[in-house]
Amino acid sequence: xxxxxxxxxxxxxxxxxxxxxxxxxxxxxxxxxxxxxxxxxxxxxxxxxxxxxxxxxxxxxxxxxxxxxxxxxxxxxxxxxxxxxxxxxxxxxxxxxxxxxxxxxxxxxxxxxxxxxxxxxxxxxxxxxxxxxxxxxxxxxxxxxxxxxxxxxxxxxxxxxxxxxxxxxxxxxxxxxxxxxxxxxxxxxxxxxxxxxxxxxxxxxxxxxxxxxxxxxxxxxxxxxxxxxxxxxxxxxxxxxxxxxxxxxxxxxxxxxxxxxxxxxxxxxxxxxxxxxxxxxxxxxxxxxxxxxxxxxxxxxxxxxxxxxxxxxxxxxxxxxxxxxxxxxxxxxxxxxxxxxxxxxxxxxxxxxxxxxxxxxxxxxxxxxxxxxxxxxxxxxxxxxxxxxxxxxxxxxxxxxxxxxxxxxxxxxxxxxxxxxxxxxxxxxxxxxxxxxxxxxxxxxxxxxxxxxxxxxxxxxxxxxxxxxxxxxxxxxxxxxxxxxxxxxxxxxxxxxxxxxxxxxxxxxxxxxxxxxxxxxxxxxxxxxxxxxxxxxxxxxxxxxxxxxxxxxxxxxxxxxxxxxxxxx
Amino acid sequence: xxxxxxxxxxxxxxxxxxxxxxxxxxxxxxxxxxxxxxxxxxxxxxxxxxxxxxxxxxxxxxxxxxxxxxxxxxxxxxxxxxxxxxxxxxxxxxxxxxxxxxxxxxxxxxxxxxxxxxxxxxxxxxxxxxxxxxxxxxxxxxxxxxxxxxxxxxxxxxxxxxxxxxxxxxxxxxxxxxxxxxxxxxxxxxxxxxxxxxxxxxxxxxxxxxxxxxxxxxxxxxxxxxxxxxxxxxxxxxxxxxxxxxxxxxxxxxxxxxxxxxxxxxxxxxxxxxxxxxxxxxxxxxxxxxxxxxxxxxxxxxxxxxxxxxxxxxxxxxxxxxxxxxxxxxxxxxxxxxxxxxxxxxxxxxxxxxx
Numbered sequence: 001x002x003x004x005x006x007x008x009x010x011x012x013x014x015x016x017x018x019x020x021x022x023x024x025x026x027x028x029x030x031x032x033x034x035x036x037x038x039x040x041x042x043x044x045x046x047x048x049x050x051x052x053x054x055x056x057x058x059x060x061x062x063x064x065x066x067x068x069x070x071x072x073x074x075x076x077x078x079x080x081x082x083x084x085x086x087x088x089x090x091x092x093x094x095x096x097x098x099x100x101x102x103x104x105x106x107x108x109x110x111x112x113x114x115x116x117x118x119x120x121x122x123x124x125x126x127x128x129x130x131x132x133x134x135x136x137x138x139x140x141x142x143x144x145x146x147x148x149x150x151x152x153x154x155x156x157x158x159x160x161x162x163x164x165x166x167x168x169x170x171x172x173x174x175x176x177x178x179x180x181x182x183x184x185x186x187x188x189x190x191x192x193x194x195x196x197x198x199x200x201x202x203x204x205x206x207x208x209x210x211x212x213x214x215x216x217x218x219x220x221x222x223x224x225x226x227x228x229x230x231x232x233x234x235x236x237x238x239x240x241x242x243x244x245x246x247x248x249x250x251x252x253x254x255x256x257x258x259x260x261x262x263x264x265x266x267x268x269x270x271x272x273x274x275x276x277x278x279x280x281x282x283x284x285x286x287x288x289x290x291x292x293x294x295x296x297x298x299x300x301x302x303x304x305x306x307x308x309x310x311x312x313x314x315x316x317x318x319x320x321x322x323x324x325x326x327x328x329x330x331x332x333x334x335x336x337x338x339x340x341x342x343x344x345x346x347x348x349x350x351x352x353x354x355x356x357x358x359x360x361x362x363x364x365x366x367x368x369x370x371x372x373x374x375x376x377x378x379x380x381x382x383x384x385x386x387x388x389x390x391x392x393x394x395x396x397x398x399x400x401x402x403x404x405x406x407x408x409x410x411x412x413x414x415x416x417x418x419x420x421x422x423x424x425x426x427x428x429x430x431x432x433x434x435x436x437x438x439x440x441x442x443x444x445x446x447x448x449x450x451x452x453x454x455x456x457x458x459x460x461x462x463x464x465x466x467x468x469x470x471x472x473x474x475x476x477x478x479x480x481x482x483x484x485x486x487x488x489x490x491x492x493x494x495x496x497x498x499x500x501x502x503x504x505x506x507x508x509x510x511x512x513x514x515x516x517x518x519x520x521x522x523x524x525x526x527x528x529x530x531x532x533x534x535x536x537x538x539x540x541x542x543x544x545x546x547x548x549x550x551x552x553x554x555x556x557x558x559x560x561x562x563x564x565x566x567x568x569x
Numbered sequence: 570x571x572x573x574x575x576x577x578x579x580x581x582x583x584x585x586x587x588x589x590x591x592x593x594x595x596x597x598x599x600x601x602x603x604x605x606x607x608x609x610x611x612x613x614x615x616x617x618x619x620x621x622x623x624x625x626x627x628x629x630x631x632x633x634x635x636x637x638x639x640x641x642x643x644x645x646x647x648x649x650x651x652x653x654x655x656x657x658x659x660x661x662x663x664x665x666x667x668x669x670x671x672x673x674x675x676x677x678x679x680x681x682x683x684x685x686x687x688x689x690x691x692x693x694x695x696x697x698x699x700x701x702x703x704x705x706x707x708x709x710x711x712x713x714x715x716x717x718x719x720x721x722x723x724x725x726x727x728x729x730x731x732x733x734x735x736x737x738x739x740x741x742x743x744x745x746x747x748x749x750x751x752x753x754x755x756x757x758x759x760x761x762x763x764x765x766x767x768x769x770x771x772x773x774x775x776x777x778x779x780x781x782x783x784x785x786x787x788x789x790x791x792x793x794x795x796x797x798x799x800x801x802x803x804x805x806x807x808x809x810x811x812x813x814x815x816x817x818x819x820x821x822x823x824x825x826x827x828x829x830x831x832x833x834x835x836x837x838x839x840x841x842x843x844x845x846x847x848x849x850x851x852x853x854x855x856x857x858x859x860x861x862x863x864x865x866x867x868x869x870x871x872x873x874x875x876x877x878x879x880x881x882x883x884x885x886x887x888x889x890x891x892x893x894x895x896x897x898x899x900x901x902x903x904x905x906x907x908x909x910x911x912x913x914x915x916x917x918x919x920x921x922x923x924x
Contacts, residue, residue, distance in 0.1 A: 416571030
């Protein structure tokens with residue numbers, strides 16, 4: 001089918017999905033012990049709110065969100081908190097991080113939240129629920145869903161895009177989710193569309209998933225009575241059409257501006273698993289404690305998709321799928337293009353674990369040694385961002401960071417299509433990632449001084465706000481104390497030139513509100529890019545807090561002025 | 570990290586650098602066959618010695634530079650340089666001429682600049698240009714189209730003596746004939762083109778031989794395009810511009826200018842367009858840049874042919890455009906996804922920020 005819009009470049013690697021789509025969705029056995037990293041979402045790590053030895057029920061909150069961009073964490077089994085300690089994380093660099101370890105009791109005693117009707121409940125309640133249930137994007141970036149939903153406050157959203165492209169080889173978690181729960185996914189989409197204020201839902205799905213497509217169409221037919229129009233758009237299979245920007249371009253012809261968010265072009269983009277989790281959190285009151293994980297690779301005797309509790313040790317899941325440890329050459333979390341090679345079978349399944357590939361040596365062989373770039377341009381032809389990867393490689397290698405940025409290094413989505421076709425077997429996107437990190441480190445140095453200044457500004461703003469509120473309270477008290485005596489020309493200082501004063505204060509207030517929104521947007525952008533480091537997020541949060549203080553101070557002053565001017569009845 | 574690679578799927582485009590070079594070598598075979606058929610054993614002695622010298626020099630340089638020798642030799646790039654220089658030199662060139670050319674190509678143009686991928690200039694053309702400037706005598710002694718097996722053909726033994734440098738320059742001069750471009754270049758000013766051609770200025774069959782060789786290179790070029798070893802941009806832009814300029818010149822002064830077809834098929838234009846100008850390392854790299862680069866070569870070839878001292882000009886045109894390639898690259902970047910317009914020049918615009 002001819003498509004009206006398309007993104008440039010792209011590749012069509014073998015999809016290798018059949019291995020994991022033949023078996024139906026299974027439920028993995030309940031783990032005896034779970035390891036729940038505090039930092040398994042974009043933004044600030046969660047803060048533990050349980051004590052050692054405390055008994056927790058499945059679904060009980062064990063760590064709360066800290067900061068504006070963060071997500072809560074819930075016990076995924078029933079048992080006792082055995083430890084809060086450093087543990088191996090499922091990361092390519094083998095880093096460790098703080099985790100809550102729960103030792104199970106064998107039973108599964110659920111603690112759920114009250115059910116909500118998403119059609120009736122106020123938006124704020126729904127957002128709070130998504131926050132309380134720890135729902136994050138399950139496509140891999142693990143961005144807190146409620147934060148994404150709040151970005152709508154800054155933009156008009158017209159279309160909610162369901163990203164069911166699942167373009168990366170091997171992964172079939174969304175495919176199986178749709179086959180089994182298409183109705184829930186569409187209902188979840190309606191919920192999120194309502195939150196976003198969108199007028200329609202657009203599902204983008206690659207045409208290599210006929211069963212999922214059929215299930216979606218059936219679910220759509222069954223729900224035609226709903227007001228929200230749903231369109232299901234199959235697209236030709238081509239990597240990386242599941243990239244948010246690429247999918248939006250392909251479905252809507254809109255280009256998310258460089259450095260911008262999908263919200264900038266009036267869309268929100270959600271993965272099917274996320275939508276199902278959002279619905280479960282609202283309709284059933286079930287926090288995010290499990291997810292669909294694809295278990296695949298030739299080293300597994302029983303590949304397929306499983307519903308696994310978060311925190312389940314990866315080795316345990318692979319064992320369930322019949323892992324042959326001798327055949328295992330490489331363990332990958334995520335897909336073979338953008339995933340990370342894991343060294344540690346003891347690391348746990350996290351919210352972002354969409355796929356585990358236990359590959360044999362033949363299947364995903366070690367790349368041959370890197371050869372010199374001959375600038376053949378094969379990478380340029382496949383780049384979905386129209387970059388010149390051969391130039392970026394040159395500048396990244398030579399540490400010419402200015403030039404790398406000039407050639408739009410930060411527009412690279414690290415999809416790896418360039419490496420896939422490179423005849424010299426250069427791991428290009430690794431060079432780009434390293435260059436980005438180096439540039440960010442330089443900026444961080446520069447930002448450190450700024451941060452001290454921002455903290456000082458925050459303190460000043462807080463003091464000013466407290467002062468303004470105090471004055472506002474005093475003004476209100478004054479008015480309350482002498483209700484009838486006070487006439488328009490009262491002796492209040494703020495009442496001397498009320499009209500002009502009010503106007504100035506109103507302008508100041510809207511300027512402060514705009515500044516706050518700008519700060520919110522900057523923070524959301526940095527966090528959603530998934531690339532910002534904690535220090536710069538911290539700085540952005542300080543700036544946002546300052547803006548909030550300023551806005552509140554302006555509000556208080558405005559209120560005080562209004563109180564002073566208001567003619568008592 | 571990308572753990573999959575196109576080489577697991579047998580794509581049409583060769584998925585390894587060695588594969589790219591192998592297809593390049595394969596694509597030179599029709600041209601080599603046609604050259605040999607028309608100009609005799611000398612083509613093969615050129616190629617054989619150039620290849621030996623190329624591999625020897627490459628190995629020596631790799632060893633000196635402390636690089637893995639056999640693994641790097643396996644990329645076939647030295648062989649490609651040797652073949653391209655070998656077919657460009659007059660058939661039956663003396664060993665020392667070939668050796669000097671190969672030293673300039675492999676040692677100077679390639680390894681002193683950092684090896685494969687780092688050379689600013691096309692190595693084969695550096696070697697060729699150096700020889701053309703330094704040894705104009707031997708470089709202009711192109712043999713007549715005596716054939717490989719015909720009655721006029723030079724026997725292999727004779728060619729080997731020539732290769733060994735034992736044939737005197739006078740004998741060589743007597744045996745050789747001018748190339749069509751050379752002959753036309755040196756036609757007397759007063760002579761009209763029609764009169765010139767009527768006077769049989771070339772050895773019998775020379776023009777036909779050159780045309781057939783050009784068409785054989787075209788066949789090899791088509792193979793490269795089909796296998797996507799090269800893009801269409803450079804050859805099309807170069808030959809298109811060359812034809813356009815030749816047509817304009819011819820239309821302006823048909824009695825003293827060669828016809829566009831003569832310029833396309835009479836010399837090294839086709840060979841240069843598909844095998845020399847397309848060297849990706851020294852060419853402009855973006856698709857738009859390649860169009861500009863190819864067009865520049867085409868225009869320069871015609872400028873030098875029409876107004877310069879050299880009858881054929883592919884080597885100089887390519888080298889001059891090699892100079893311009895980095896500049897072209899700064900001004901030919903495509904519009905990046907999510908940006909309203911393409912960026913031009915070296916400096917980042919002020920609005921450029923990390924997302």
